[in-house]
Amino acid sequence: MLIVKIVGFCFVSLFLYLLLKERKSEVSIFISVVAGILIFLVLVPEITQIIDFIKNIANKANVDILYIGIVLKIVAIAYLTSFCSEICKDSGASSIATKVEFSGKIMILVLSIPVLMAVLDSILNIMQV
Numbered sequence: 001m002l003i004v005k006i007v008g009f010c011f012v013s014l015f016l017y018l019l020l021k022e023r024k025s026e027v028s029i030f031i032s033v034v035a036g037i038l039i040f041l042v043l044v045p046e047i048t049q050i051i052d053f054i055k056n057i058a059n060k061a062n063v064d065i066l067y068i069g070i071v072l073k074i075v076a077i078a079y080l081t082s083f084c085s086e087i088c089k090d091s092g093a094s095s096i097a098t099k100v101e102f103s104g105k106i107m108i109l110v111l112s113i114p115v116l117m118a119v120l121d122s123i124l125n126i127m128q129v
Contacts, residue, residue, distance in 0.1 A: 006043075017035075029091050036083060040083075067114075067118065070114060070115055073111055074111050077108055078104065078108065081101055081104030081105075082101075084100045085098075
């Protein structure tokens with residue numbers, strides 16, 4: 001199972017991180033970042049399967065693929081900002097982490113405007129009938 005490999009890798013990374021945290025903090029931060037990137041790269045095929053599944057469902061339901069793309073971008077922004085924020089917090093830069101989270105929220109809000117407009121148009125069309 002893939003999750004067993006990921007958990008095992010995480011425990012090894014955690015052990016190295018804790019071992020080097022006191023002596024060489026810059027190396028321990030590097031270990032944390034590299035571990036996160038490697039885990040993400042291992043999960044890319046799984047993410048691709050999820051995206052393909054969502055696209056198939058959208059096609060069957062006759063949902064505009066534009067909206068599905070926006071939703072996927074929003075999810076990606078949320079995950080990436082969370083990942084970056086946690087790395088900043090681990091590094092002791094909580095003020096930068098807060099700014100990363102804020103920028104992610106703003107970007108999500110900007111991306112959600114077309115979806116909000118489509119919902120409002122649908123409501124107005126229903127009310128006019």
